[in-house]
Amino acid sequence: MQNFLEFERPIAELESKIEELRHLPTAADINITDEVAVLEAKASRLLKQTYAKLTAWQKVQVARHPDRPHFLDYAQALFTEFTPLAGDRAFAEDRAIVGGLARFRGRSVVVMGTEKGHEVESRVKHNFGMARPxxxxxxxxxxxxxxxxxxxVITLVDTAGAWPGIDAEARGQAEAIARSIEVSLKLTVPLVATIIGEGGSGGAVALASGNTVLMLEHSIYSVISPEGCASILWRSGEQAALAAEALRLTAQDLLKLGVIDQIVPEPIGGAHRERAAAIAVLGDALQEALKPLLEMNPGDLKTQRRQKFLAMGAHGL
Incomplete structure (x- = not known):
């Protein structure tokens, strides 16, 4: 059953009517097929119109949609011989970040990403995609x-942010994030990162400091969640929609600001509506992003990545 967002209510009502008509007994004096076709065309037009003019807050809701493909969905569909590697060799295994060795269209790669989980059990298992040190x-x-x-290296990011618990702080959360960013910036191999849902704060940047940063069309990427920003600036989470606009967290804004390099289109209605199609499009985008990087020498890869991030902030707001 399709999960509809609040702003999709008119679409939900049309699709519900279509389902009702499909289950009606056929009658000689009623052409149900024609009526269904009319309603389907109307629903399709409304879906296109709605998703063509999403606000920043609506994009936040789409990026958080429970049916949106997560890291393990992409890993299963795009990579072969995926071998997860566990543990940090210092304290414990963290299931919010999943990664290992795999083949991507015949080439050996290291792939990792944040996994949120879909149902309650898997969400708890993966700590809702919020990693500890x-x-x-x-x-x-x-x-x-x-x-x-x-x-x-290919990374797929979908996290509201790093885990803010006392246990994480006690074990050096900030240092771990900073070191991850430092190590990834010093790599002399290609690193392609993609924001597939939420890109929250340093918890996202720790895996997204790539030579090329892709972002799905309806994903978000920001230094803080809209709710967190609103609670600080207005002392009220009710101003989250206003904060979302101010944060410039959409893929379209971030491409203009030079924070990301490419927007990967999603099916009309978001990746959650046509998961297989969305995953396939990202696979092609990853392959195209890797091609020029594979031809660069190690030193140039490191320099290009470093210059890319040093240049951020030079663009006018």
Whole structure:
């Protein structure tokens, strides 16, 4: 059953009517097929019109949609021989960040990303995609493995942010994130990062410091969540929609600002409506992004990545 967002209510009502008509008994004096075709065309037009003019807050809702493909969905569909590697070799295994060795269209790569989980059990297992320090230290271990064996790195980011618990702070959350960013910036192998849902704060940047940064059309990427921003500036989470506009967190805004390099289109209605199609399009985009990077020498890869991030902030707001 389709999960509809609040702003999709008119679309939901039309699709519900279509389902009702499809289950009506056929009658000689009623041409149900024609009526269904009319309503389907109307629903399709309304869906296109709605998604052509989403506000920043509506994009936040789409990026958080429970049916949106997550890291493991992409890993299963786009990578073969995926072998997850666990643990940071220092404290524990963190299940919010999943990563390991795999083949991407015939090429050996290191792939990792944040996994939110879909149903309650898997969400709890993966801590809703919010990593603890050991998750970022595992990422560091995988970055260093990629460097040692000269393997390209692909990261898929979907997190509201790093885990803010006392346990994480006690084990050095900030240091772990900073070290992950430092190590990824020093890599001399290609690193392509993609924001597939939420890109929240340093917890996202720790895996997204790539030579090329892609972003799905209806994803978001910001230093803080709209709710967190609103609670600080207006002392009220009710101003989240206003904060979302001010944060410039949409893919379209971030491409203009030079924070990302490319927007990957989603099916009309978002990746959650046509998951297989959305995953396939991202696979092609990843392949195209990797091509020029594979032809660069190690020193140039490191320099290009460093200059890319140093240049951020030079664009006018």
């Amino acid at each position: 050991e998750g970022y230290r595992k990422a560091i271990r995988l970055f260093e493995m990629a460097e040692r064996f000269r393997l390209p």
